[in-house]
Amino acid sequence: MYQYDQYDQAMVDARVEEFRDQAQRRLDGKLTEDQFKPLRLMNGLYLQLHAYMLRVAIPYGTLNSRQMTALGDIADKYDRGYGHFTTRQNLQYNWIKLEDAADILADLSKVEMHAIQTSGNCIRNISSDHFAGAAHDELIDPRPYAELLRQWSSFHPEFTYLPRKFKIAVIAAETDRAAMRLHDIGIQIVKNDAGEIGASFYVGGGMGRTPMIAPQIREFVPLDQLVTYAEACLRVYNRYGRRDNKYKARIKILVHEMGAEEYTRQVEEEFAHLLEQGVEPPLAELERIKPFFADPAFEDGPKSVDRSDPDFALWVDRNTVRHKHDSYVSAVISLKPVGGIPGDATGDQMRLMAKLAKQYSFDELRVMHTQNIVLPHVKIADLHALWTELEAADLGAPNLDTIEDIIACPGLDYCALANARSIPLAQRISENFAKNGRTEELGQLKLKISGCINACGHHHAGHIGILGVDKKGTENYQLSLGGSEAEDVSLAKITGPGFDEDGVIKAVETVTDVYLEAREDGERFLDTYRRIGMTPFKEALYD
Amino acid sequence: MNILTGNDLKTGEVVWWDGQNWSLSVHDAVDVGDMGEQILAAEEAARRVNVPYALVASRTEEGVRPAHIKDRVRALGPTVRRDLAVPTASKTGWDWVI
Numbered sequence: 001m002y003q004y005d006q007y008d009q010a011m012v013d014a015r016v017e018e019f020r021d022q023a024q025r026r027l028d029g030k031l032t033e034d035q036f037k038p039l040r041l042m043n044g045l046y047l048q049l050h051a052y053m054l055r056v057a058i059p060y061g062t063l064n065s066r067q068m069t070a071l072g073d074i075a076d077k078y079d080r081g082y083g084h085f086t087t088r089q090n091l092q093y094n095w096i097k098l099e100d101a102a103d104i105l106a107d108l109s110k111v112e113m114h115a116i117q118t119s120g121n122c123i124r125n126i127s128s129d130h131f132a133g134a135a136h137d138e139l140i141d142p143r144p145y146a147e148l149l150r151q152w153s154s155f156h157p158e159f160t161y162l163p164r165k166f167k168i169a170v171i172a173a174e175t176d177r178a179a180m181r182l183h184d185i186g187i188q189i190v191k192n193d194a195g196e197i198g199a200s201f202y203v204g205g206g207m208g209r210t211p212m213i214a215p216q217i218r219e220f221v222p223l224d225q226l227v228t229y230a231e232a233c234l235r236v237y238n239r240y241g242r243r244d245n246k247y248k249a250r251i252k253i254l255v256h257e258m259g260a261e262e263y264t265r266q267v268e269e270e271f272a273h274l275l276e277q278g279v280e281p282p283l284a285e286l287e288r289i290k291p292f293f294a295d296p297a298f299e300d301g302p303k304s305v306d307r308s309d310p311d312f313a314l315w316v317d318r319n320t321v322r323h324k325h326d327s328y329v330s331a332v333i334s335l336k337p338v339g340g341i342p343g344d345a346t347g348d349q350m351r352l353m354a355k356l357a358k359q360y361s362f363d364e365l366r367v368m369h370t371q372n373i374v375l376p377h378v379k380i381a382d383l384h385a386l387w388t389e390l391e392a393a394d395l396g397a398p399n400l401d402t403i404e405d406i407i408a409c410p411g412l413d414y415c416a417l418a419n420a421r422s423i424p425l426a427q428r429i430s431e432n433f434a435k436n437g438r439t440e441e442l443g444q445l446k447l448k449i450s451g452c453i454n455a456c457g458h459h460h461a462g463h464i465g466i467l468g469v470d471k472k473g474t475e476n477y478q479l480s481l482g483g484s485e486a487e488d489v490s491l492a493k494i495t496g497p498g499f500d501e502d503g504v505i506k507a508v509e510t511v512t513d514v515y516l517e518a519r520e521d522g523e524r525f526l527d528t529y530r531r532i533g534m535t536p537f538k539e540a541l542y543d
Numbered sequence: 544m545n546i547l548t549g550n551d552l553k554t555g556e557v558v559w560w561d562g563q564n565w566s567l568s569v570h571d572a573v574d575v576g577d578m579g580e581q582i583l584a585a586e587e588a589a590r591r592v593n594v595p596y597a598l599v600a601s602r603t604e605e606g607v608r609p610a611h612i613k614d615r616v617r618a619l620g621p622t623v624r625r626d627l628a629v630p631t632a633s634k635t636g637w638d639w640v641i
Contacts, residue, residue: 026552027552027553027590029590033587033593033594047550047555047593047594049557049613049616049617050555050556050557050617050620050621051550051554051555051556051557052550052555080627095555095627096555097553097554097555098552098553098554098555099553099554341623341624412612412613412616413616413621413622413623413624414621416613418613421616421622421623423621423623424622424623427623473610473611473612474612475612475641
């Protein structure tokens with residue numbers, strides 16, 4: 001994986017010292033909160049319900065064991081012994097003291113990490129396919145391009161004060177594992193009819209209060225013009241994006257109001273101009289980056305496992321994913337134990353995952369946007385030993401992509417923006433389905449819960465989505481069906497009036513009943529919903 | 544009753560105005576009547592509290608109970624991590640939050 005050069009390290013170290021001075025001036029009363037707030041947000045430090053929250057960037061979700069160990073140590077030293085992996089492939093600490101914040105950033109810097117641009121109206125952490133470099137179906141590893149974009153977007157002076165935050169995803173497979181078309185810019189690396197590799201650009205997607213699927217605005221951009229094209233997209237947005245209304249400031253609103261055709265025309269015009277200016281990073285930089293993402297030294301070995309232990313066999317079936325080398329798999333460590341808090345991991349668990357990555361996965365881990373962890377390159381021969389250690393640490397839940405593998409934002413238990421709690425719903429739903437034994441029968445079923453309209457829990461993209469709202473000071477939940485963030489992307493539709501907590505949990509059971517009754521051979525919940533439509537579900541819920 | 548809350552500047556902990564100082568327990572909160580804005584301005588200027596605001600609460604047998612669920616979660620801690628509850632507020636049951 002990528003390692004900082006002297007410039008990366010110097011930039012991050014300088015930022016730590018700059019923030020140390022800013023935080024001290026705030027503590028000394030030389031800065032007001034209004035003056036300090038934009039400075040702390042530029043370093044990922046929020047003020048949440050109970051305390052300061054620090055969001056740490058994990059570029060394209062990739063980290064090594066040293067970094068994961070450091071994250072666990074920080075959880076124990078400065079927080080309350082745990083951290084929360086987010087839907088942006090980042091990590092959040094919930095109980096940070098302002099007086100410790102600069103020391104934490106210094107500890108992060110020692111392992112080539114930071115919290116820069118994890119907040120504010122700038123280009124946020126670049127996300128990518130969590131199986132990048134391991135996936136059997138990818139064209140190339142997208143991470144060198146994600147890293148190039150990370151470098152381009154870090155401290156980019158023109159894009160530090162955009163109309164609103166800006167999120168970019170890069171993938172290189174037909175299977176979309178990064179919710180690419182629900183980003184401000186989604187980039188898919190593709191091959192054209194001439195056999196050349198380039199990038200398709202999708203611009204103007206997003207979730208939040210106005211969910212939109214990004215339209216394709218350019219089918220093929222040569223890879224040696226990728227950054228230039230991204231810059232053109234940003235420039236048009238920066239010029240015309242609305243700054244008068246926070247809720248209409250995202251690029252999706254601009255593309256929608258201007259029209260994709262006109263937006264594209266302007267991007268193309270800007271692109272032509274930028275090509276003359278020569279803003280693309282030199283090819284030598286990409287060539288410097290690429291070797292960091294070279295394949296590790298894979299070895300041939302057994303292609304199958306001993307399935308005599310049914311619990312192990314179930315975990316293998318559910319939580320391992322085909323690898324490009326047939327003696328390996330990518331193994332998913334579920335952070336969704338039954339009744340647990342989605343995405344939370346203790347310091348001990350983080351250090352264990354780090355140790356296992358070093359032992360079994362060429363020192364690499366990935367954070368999934370679905371709040372699980374991946375060991376991308378595990379020898380099939382090592383799977384039983386790996387699973388045994390995971391089981392012992394409550395990290396062996398066999399539930400990838402099932403109804404127990406729920407995305408949930410922190411919700412009202414932690415978040416100052418939330419209207420309702422989302423974690424307790426996830427806990428109760430996973431307990432219900434674990435108890436009634438229907439998880440296996442239901443197959444792939446993606447349930448996503450957000451505690452407010454900002455949609456950090458991706459409820460718009462859930463096969464089943466739940467949105468928490470405030471109804472006269474009490475929690476209420478809207479149910480929606482039919483969303484997908486994958487290559488068959490779609491936005492979920494609301495079923496009807498909302499429910500209280502008990503009611504929405506029952507409603508989830510009801511819609512799964514309808515599905516099981518109506519499904520045809522091989523259909524996932526989403527397939528059945530798309531075939532039969534909303535009516536049978538509404539009738540079961542409200543009649 | 545009208546009470547005041549905020550976060551401690553250094554630690555970020557949730558604090559409640561007890562008439563003279565900022566307490567970790569919601570049950571120490573006092574009714575500030577219509578003096579809220581004046582106290583908040585003075586306290587914020589003195590850097591004793593961060594992002595303070597006034598809210599409506601009621602006095603019950605279990606102590607002071609903020610009207611809105613968000614402030615009750617702030618008062619007690621995350622409902623999903625009861626081991627991390629604010630100790631001085633935990634004389635109330637978790638049903639108190641909901």
